[in-house]
Amino acid sequence: MVSKRNPDELLKFIPARDSPPYTLVVVYGERSIGDFWTFPDDGTVERVLGAIAKVMPSILTLDDVKRYLESLDKPSERVNRALEAYQSLVKLREVRPGEGLPYKYEPPHLPGWKDMMIGGAIPGLKPNQRNPYFTGGTAKHYRPVINFDKCIKCSLCWEYCPDSVFDVTPDGYFNPALAYCKGCGVCAEVCPVPDTIIMVDEMEFEDGYGKFIDEYRAWKENREAYRKWFESLLPKAQVISVRKR
Numbered sequence: 001m002v003s004k005r006n007p008d009e010l011l012k013f014i015p016a017r018d019s020p021p022y023t024l025v026v027v028y029g030e031r032s033i034g035d036f037w038t039f040p041d042d043g044t045v046e047r048v049l050g051a052i053a054k055v056m057p058s059i060l061t062l063d064d065v066k067r068y069l070e071s072l073d074k075p076s077e078r079v080n081r082a083l084e085a086y087q088s089l090v091k092l093r094e095v096r097p098g099e100g101l102p103y104k105y106e107p108p109h110l111p112g113w114k115d116m117m118i119g120g121a122i123p124g125l126k127p128n129q130r131n132p133y134f135t136g137g138t139a140k141h142y143r144p145v146i147n148f149d150k151c152i153k154c155s156l157c158w159e160y161c162p163d164s165v166f167d168v169t170p171d172g173y174f175n176p177a178l179a180y181c182k183g184c185g186v187c188a189e190v191c192p193v194p195d196t197i198i199m200v201d202e203m204e205f206e207d208g209y210g211k212f213i214d215e216y217r218a219w220k221e222n223r224e225a226y227r228k229w230f231e232s233l234l235p236k237a238q239v240i241s242v243r244k245r
């Protein structure tokens with residue numbers, strides 16, 4: 001992993017596994033904003049290759065890494081990044097079975113052909129209904145936090161979210177179902193009211209996978225407490241410009 005956090009902090013966000021033990025390797029550095037769809041070419045690949053050469057030279061030596069990176073564009077920049085990671089403090093942490101975020105993976109039930117609808121059709125979901133197997137796991141880096149007090153109910157976040165994360169509330173607000181969010185930042189970018197959707201580092205939150213806060217409910221239950229919570233997060237908001245990617 002590339003992170004400025006130490007391995008123990010990171011383990012709070014990594015799902016626990018039953019077996020076997022493994023080694024968590026943390027390379028100090030700014031983590032990538034790359035995700036399922038984008039490759040920002042921000043040096044993460046080079047740094048990870050440099051770290052592998054350092055901790056597991058039996059798999060990849062530094063010469064192998066250099067040879068590969070020199071075959072790409074911007075070779076000296078890439079090699080320097082790998083060297084930085086190779087020479088920097090790489091933290092190792094043995095992770096025992098069961099250590100990490102409690103998270104039970106439920107394999108989906110795959111229907112046989114006799115269970116399927118005619119033509120292999122897949123029934124559509126009703127509004128606000130969700131497929132429990134299509135969650136984003138612990139993958140997102142940032143999460144949207146909504147300031148419902150400022151929302152003008154324009155619906156742009158709901159329309160533009162590539163993962164249909166927003167549920168429509170009975171009074172016309174748009175509430176992110178955070179288990180399905182990938183943290184892309186599109187909603188924050190299209191929202192026309194400044195500081196109404198902010199993107200905050202996922203590691204600022206302790207609610208963990210499967211127990212995400214319901215932002216709309218929290219706001220309805222105690223608007224004053226929600227406002228204070230939102231304001232405490234405002235200085236930590238990140239601008240994730242999708243258009244610049």
Ligand code: SF4
Nearest residue numbers: 161181182184185187
């Ligand atoms: S960051 Fe916003 S637009 Fe992107 S997946 Fe999450 S809710 Fe949807």
Ligand code: SF4
Nearest residue numbers: 151152154155157191
């Ligand atoms: S885009 Fe912003 S203002 Fe529009 S509905 Fe979503 S949160 Fe509200």
